[in-house]
Amino acid sequence: MSEKIVQLNEEVIKGQLKDLVRGSVEETLNELLEAEAEKLTQAARYERNEKRQGYRSGHYRRSLTTTSGDVTLKVPKLKGISFETAIIERYRRRESSVEEALIGMYLASVSVRRVEDITEALWGSKVSPSTISELNKKAYVHSED
Structure with missing residues (x-):
């Protein structure tokens, strides 16, 4: 009787899992943004009713x-009312x-340089030296307080 040997490539599996989690996070955040827009306008997409506060203008x-x-x-972009999400701070990129x-x-x-390499390995994108410098200034100010 021959035994079947299954070989797994851990790197491929890790990459696929990371993509799955990233996709799930992206989908969840986008659904939360849509729900917030619906609550602000008091109407779903393409819905017409008397309580409607504003109109959608794409995204x-x-x-x-x-x-x-x-x-x-x-x-979402809205007309007639401003959309300021509670999910993500304005201008926040990380x-x-x-x-x-x-x-x-x-x-x-x-x-x-090592921070750039680490961020690329962990999150798939490098953080610029100027960004690192700005964050370091914030940390320095907080450590002096």
Whole structure:
């Protein structure tokens, strides 16, 4: 009787799992943004009713770096009312845990070049030296307080 031997490529499986998690995070955040827009307008997409507060005017894409990788958000645009989401701070491009990790690396005396390499390996995108410098300034100000 011959035994079947199954070989698994761990790197491929890890990559597929990471993509699955990143996709799930992206989908969930986009659904939350849509739900927020529905609540603000008091109507679903294409729904007409008397209580409606504003109108949809498409959406714009925005990138956000999370611990699962870069995700693309579809932020709804509204007419008649302003849309300020409670999910993600305005102008924020990175999840706060990502910023905390960058500051932690700085405090552990990791070089800027090494931080770039680490961020690319962990989240799939490099963080620029100027961004690292700005975060380091924030950490320095908070450590003096």
